Amino acid sequence: MRSSSHPPLVERCRPLLGTTVAVRVGGLPADEAHAAIDAAFQDVGLVHRLMSFQAPGSDVSRLNHAAQDGPVAVHPRTSDVLRWACALAAASDGAFDVTVAAELVAWGTLPRPEGERAPDPRTSWRDIEVGADGRVRFHRRLWIDLSGIAKGYAVDLAVERLLGRGAAQACVNAGGDLRVAGRGCEHVLLRTDSPRAPAPAAMIELSNGSLASSSGRSHRRHVDGRRRRAVGGDGFVSVVAERCVVADGLTKAVLALGSRSGPLLSRYGATAYAQSRHGLWRSFGVPATAGRA
Amino acid sequence: MTMSHRFFLLPLAAVTLSVPAQAAVYLTVEQAQALMFPGATFTADVRTLTRDQVRAIEKAADVSVRNTTLKLWRASTGGWFIVDEVIGKHDFIPFALALDDEGAVKSVEILEYRENYGGQIRDAAWRRQFDGKRHGARLKLEADIQNISGATLSCRHVTDGIKRLLATYALVIAPAAR
Numbered sequence: 001m002r003s004s005s006h007p008p009l010v011e012r013c014r015p016l017l018g019t020t021v022a023v024r025v026g027g028l029p030a031d032e033a034h035a036a037i038d039a040a041f042q043d044v045g046l047v048h049r050l051m052s053f054q055a056p057g058s059d060v061s062r063l064n065h066a067a068q069d070g071p072v073a074v075h076p077r078t079s080d081v082l083r084w085a086c087a088l089a090a091a092s093d094g095a096f097d098v099t100v101a102a103e104l105v106a107w108g109t110l111p112r113p114e115g116e117r118a119p120d121p122r123t124s125w126r127d128i129e130v131g132a133d134g135r136v137r138f139h140r141r142l143w144i145d146l147s148g149i150a151k152g153y154a155v156d157l158a159v160e161r162l163l164g165r166g167a168a169q170a171c172v173n174a175g176g177d178l179r180v181a182g183r184g185c186e187h188v189l190l191r192t193d194s195p196r197a198p199a200p201a202a203m204i205e206l207s208n209g210s211l212a213s214s215s216g217r218s219h220r221r222h223v224d225g226r227r228r229r230a231v232g233g234d235g236f237v238s239v240v241a242e243r244c245v246v247a248d249g250l251t252k253a254v255l256a257l258g259s260r261s262g263p264l265l266s267r268y269g270a271t272a273y274a275q276s277r278h279g280l281w282r283s284f285g286v287p288a289t290a291g292r293a
Numbered sequence: 294m295t296m297s298h299r300f301f302l303l304p305l306a307a308v309t310l311s312v313p314a315q316a317a318v319y320l321t322v323e324q325a326q327a328l329m330f331p332g333a334t335f336t337a338d339v340r341t342l343t344r345d346q347v348r349a350i351e352k353a354a355d356v357s358v359r360n361t362t363l364k365l366w367r368a369s370t371g372g373w374f375i376v377d378e379v380i381g382k383h384d385f386i387p388f389a390l391a392l393d394d395e396g397a398v399k400s401v402e403i404l405e406y407r408e409n410y411g412g413q414i415r416d417a418a419w420r421r422q423f424d425g426k427r428h429g430a431r432l433k434l435e436a437d438i439q440n441i442s443g444a445t446l447s448c449r450h451v452t453d454g455i456k457r458l459l460a461t462y463a464l465v466i467a468p469a470a471r
Contacts, residue, residue, distance in 0.1 A: 013319050013403040015388075015448040015455075020403060022317070034328060176442035182294070191443030202302050204442075209296035213442040238442055240298045273300055281302065289297035 009169070012037050016048050017151050019175025023158060026182070027168025036165035040158035040172065047154035050078050051146045053101065053110050063136055064101070064113055064143045071135035079134035081146055081153050084245050088149070089125035089225065092253035092264050097125045097225025101143035107230075109221055110145060119143050124225065148222065151177045152212055152248025159244075172244075177212040179244040192236040192275050202273065202281060210244035213237065214251035224256035231256040235277065240288075241270035259284065317406045322389070325402050326366070326374055329391035333370040340365060346465050354460035356453045363461060372399060373466060379454035381407070381446075388451060396462045401455060 010033035011024040021044055023037045052058040059078040066072055085098045102119045104110040123142035130136050151174045159179045162170035169182040180186040185207040192202070193215065204211055214222055215236045224231040237254045241247040246268050254261045254272045265272055265285025272284045320328070326335055342350070342361040350358050359380075366374040371394045378387040384407040391399040 011317065011319055013317070013406055014401055015403065015451040018448060019446060020406065020448050020451070022319075022406070171440070173440050175446055175448075176440075178440055178442065185297075186440055188440040188442050191441050193443060202300065205299045205301070207297045208294045209298055211298075211442055215443065236443075240296075242296050269296075271298070281300075283300065288299055289295075 008033070010034060010037065012041075014041055014044075016041070016044050017154060017174055018147070019151070021154075021158075021175070022171075022173045023162070024171040024173075025162050025167040025169065026184070028166060032165065033167070036162050036167060039165065040161045043157040043161050044154045044172075044174070046075075047077060047081075047150055047157065050075050051081065051150040053113075053145050053147065056114075060144060060146055061113065063138070065116065067136050067138040068141045071131060071137040073135050076134055077153075077157075079130050079136060081150055081245070082128060082130050082136060082144075084153065084249065085144075085146065085149050086125055086128055086130065088246070088249040088253065091267055092225075092250075092257065092261075094124055094225040095256040095264075096148070096249050096253040097223070098144045098146055098148065099123045099125055099127065099142045100223035100225055100228065101145035103223045103228055104145055104221070105143065107221060113143065116143070117141065148252050149245055149249045151175070152210070152244035152246070155179045155210065155244040155248075177210075177244055177248050179210040180206050181208055190236075190238050190273070190275075202275070204238065204240065204273070206240065209240055209242055210247040211238060211240050212244060212247035212251050213239075214255055216255060222252045222255055226256070236275040238273045239265070239270055240273075241268055246270065254284065261285065318404070319406070320389070320402055320404050322376055322404070325376075325389040325404060326368075329389065329400050329402065330368040330370055330372060330374060333368040335366040335368055335374060338365045338367050339363065340465065342461070342465065346461075349464050350457060350460045353464060354453075354457045356457040356460075358457060363465070365466065373462070375458055376404070377454055377458055379450040381450055386451060388454065390455060390458050392462060396459070396467055398455065398459070401451070403451065 009024055009026045010030060013020055013022040023040050025033045025036055028036060050059045053060055059074040063072055088096045101110060105112050119142045120140040123140045127139040127142055155172045155174050155177055158172040159170050159181050163181055169184050171180045171186055185205050188204045188206060188211055190202045221230045235255055237251045239247045239250045239254060250270055253264060261272060262284045269286055271286050271288060274282050340363040342363060347358045364376040368374055373392040375390045378385045386406060387404040389402045389404055393399050
């Protein structure tokens with residue numbers, strides 16, 4: 001456990017959501033801090049189990065198997081993520097779209113669901129219907145992949161859980177998608193793996209907000225929902241937004257939209273920092289609250 | 294409380310030096326034991342895997358066994374506590390695995406994590422940006438930059454490590470406990 005100018009901080013880390021999730025709390029006695037962290041990990045673990053593309057019994061697998069045949073009852077967390085996904089898809093005019101799993105399967109990024117027929121190639125987020133009762137129906141045969149948004153959603157749940165347990169300070173970092181709440185601020189180094197090394201390193205100082213990053217440079221490709229093509233090229237994007245679910249989803253939209261993402265970001269009160277393949281940084285959306293150094 | 298953020302760049306001229314690493318220590322072995330088996334006492338049962346056992350584990354788990362020392366404890370409340378490590382992107386990642394009496398995973402805690410910065414932040418001029426901006430305290434970069442954001446790092450190495458230990462349980466620990 002780390003020492004800091006605001007002791008006591010308690011921090012733990014577990015392998016979840018395909019990455020490592022670190023949870024840090026301040027302002028609670030050690031036993032309460034550990035109980036709060038346990039509860040936060042349970043929230044993240046629930047999202048992990050419900051929204052896995054691979055696990056046969058997950059909500060996502062059940063939807064991909066049966067939601068085109070009629071409404072499927074899912075956990076309220078799953079309906080909630082799908083509502084966020086559809087809202088972000090609508091706001092980005094489909095640049096962010098969770099129905100791109102067929103492309104990810106075709107590229108070998110995701111494993112092919114066993115025994116499933118391939119989806120209808122005309123599908124989009126518009127074919128997803130989340131009923132008022134939370135049941136989910138697909139209007140065409142389609143596969144969703146929530147990995148572009150579920151991590152951010154899990155981070156939000158965990159941070160809210162920690163604050164609900166009385167933490168004065170909380171930070172949850174799921175492999176670089178993170179949210180900070182309460183007193184103090186966090187410093188986040190952006191590791192861009194620029195192809196033109198050495199490139200300028202960048203850092204974001206963040207209070208009471210979220211930061212997520214996506215890169216066209218990683219093995220894990222992202223899809224432009226409108227054109228169904230890989231996006232990002234050699235680009236790298238970090239998005240700062242109040243909620244991590246929004247920051248997470250917006251990174252993929254900004255990779256697809258580039259300099260045209262300003263209105264989308266402004267709508268969510270968000271800022272994007274994009275590094276080009278030449279190592280140059282640009283920002284879009286709402287200007288940083290404090291002056292740039 | 295309202296959101297605020299600032300963006301800082303490291304001047305190009307400074308980016309020529311070595312790469313420092315972030316190191317976070319989450320839990321000691323004793324802390325992990327107390328969290329994963331509340332109220333239990335522990336009996337150390339360290340073992341050395343034989344060559345045949347290593348081969349059998351590698352075959353069952355499809356993961357190579359790098360270390361033949363098995364750091365194992367028996368919990369007084371039932372179950373097993375194992376400390377192991379895997380090689381991450383750049384360094385060893387020690388972790389603790391708690392198994393119940395049947396050998397099922399109770400919980401996993403990563404004990405320490407070290408990560409590559411991918412950049413150089415020792416430059417004095419760049420650091421001076423932060424002087425006086427944080428309640429008058431100078432930012433201690435190695436200590437205060439506690440997060441890295443980038444393309445998500447996979448935790449496959451940890452998952453493989455758990456797979457290897459579950460095979461170790463089935464082939465080495467469980468037969469000896471019967």
